[in-house]
Amino acid sequence: MLTGMLALGALLAAPAEAATAQEVACTWQAKTLPVPAGTVSASVEGTDGRGEFSGQVSDGSVSRIIRWKHGGFTLRDIPAGYERASVNDQNRGGDIVGYASTPGSTDYTSFVLSGSTYRFLPTLEGHRYPRASAINSRGDVVGVVAHLDPYYEVPVLWPAGGNPIAITNTQNLSNPIDIDDDGTVLFGDGSGGPYTWKDGVLTSYALPAGYDDSSPVAISAGKVIASLSAGGRYTGDGFVWDDPRSPRRLERNTGVFAINRSGVVGGQIDTQQIGPPAVWDAAGRPTRLPLPDGASGGRVSVVGDDGRIGGTAGWSTPVAWRCVS
Template identity: 30%
Template sequence: MKKTWLRAGVLATVAIAVTALGTPADAAAIRLAWRPTILPLPPGAGAGNITGSDGKGEYTGTFRVNDVTQVVSWRNGQPFLRGVPSGYERVDANDENSSGVVVGTIHDYETFTSRTYTLDASGYHIKDNPAGYQEVTGVAINTRGDVLGEAYQPGVPRAVVLWRADGSAPVVIPETDDLSSPRDLDEDGTILLNSGAGSALWKDGVLRHLSPSPASQAGGTAIRNGIVVGWRIWGGVEQAARLSTADGTVGLEGGGLALSVNKAGLTAGLVPNPAGPVIVGNGAVWRGTAPGVVQGPSGYSVFKTQVAADDGTLAGYASNDPSAGSGVPVIWRLTP
């Protein structure tokens, strides 16, 4: 489950031998790469981002279509619009689980309110904001259907919000210096969030900090089955990292930042960009801690791998504008 950092840069040059699903293979095997496919845009669509996948061939993201920011999904490689419910002017998609349930944020410009929603085959299901909060953004959803959000209200501390799949009242956790900015939600309901200069895990009221050791600092952007990926400060620079245990980090070779990890440990991220105006660049991939190679689509200088899907594909976007933060939708498959 994903989180998005929009930067620009260069392509990683490290390749490894892998199987068709990204698993390390015999060193003598032919080296393979994740190869890009640009997905077609619906009529009237502009740039956007893919932010989630069901891991079964569906990809979902946020795109501007006919001057309306809305959710677009691709099935069998073809796009379809998910619509905007009456009374709302904008819908953003942030995540999708293996059942094809999308979570994100829906906006009402007239009342200046934002609410978290889920979207499935039967349509939109808009959650009530906890009392005292005008804006609640949808951050992530896990396989069983728990939903993670973040609540805002001028003049009061922000709060982490957890809607459990059992339909019980939402858990509202006021943010502090030691607990803030929810990043992702694991399958067992563990929340990954910021904590001071690092990250921590919250579950059922218990907060556990993640050690940056042997690095000086480290933080997570995504979690899946207990594996946290993100970044660490190593040799004075930011490096993509796997926070594999509560007391240590492992660097991801050739990477500047890790963004998403799937159920098998396949990780999507970005390479460093030390010569540019931002610190990370184009797409990168790792199976566990072993680096692979991501090929850029022809005709585009910028390409971002932001989602590691459960079927071993990657998803993101491509552009020729390093500062745009969005582009045409792209998926990457591991092919001979």
């Protein structure tokens, strides 16, 4: 384990105000997160919503998991037998779900990382390669496992600490990408509006007039976000569903990437190029996020329940944003 302590002031050191504070006027600050010497790329992929971010760093050959908190960082050892480890999501308890692979990604598996302990996820009988996408606050994990001959992927739910359960559905959806705290699973595939699944029931979400397809991204506290397409062309227009029948467009949004339990959304604004990054408060009001000095673009990855936002500046510089009243 390698630990580095570099000052970031109050950015990660103190608890942030509640996410509902995003509804009042404030000034956003951006800070570059520290990385080990020799890092060539890094990204933020998860947050516990209590001041910690997680992601991965690479020296060009080896990818390792990194956690940022209290102005410093901690690197985690790569699981034995693998040479790369990456983060897909993190929950409020600090548990990380991710995957580990061998060179060339010829073999990979998924895990839950609690503290410094890796717990590898089991697969369905006759299947291989568990690939987890997301974890909720109680520790339920969602993802897929692979059937090899013929090859196809089966969506699965790993209840907290339990064995995988195949998710069967009438639409043949196969790409679960997020899971809400109540166990509702959001799918990232399927034609038309977003689809969710819970306790064997599949729910289809309505599309607004003029749109014909969606690219779902995340679900939190019952709210779903997705970027939409019209006339077979991806427009990137970002929408929020407060319920399955009520989509609402986010003003000036050209792509949504993350949402927290209070309905604060991170995405990009005004252009379909990479960035500029922006945040929409729970009432749908947009604010363009600043970038560190010298950065020409950026992208939001996560929005914590504490209101802090994580992402990247440029292509691979990890950044955290904090709202200061």
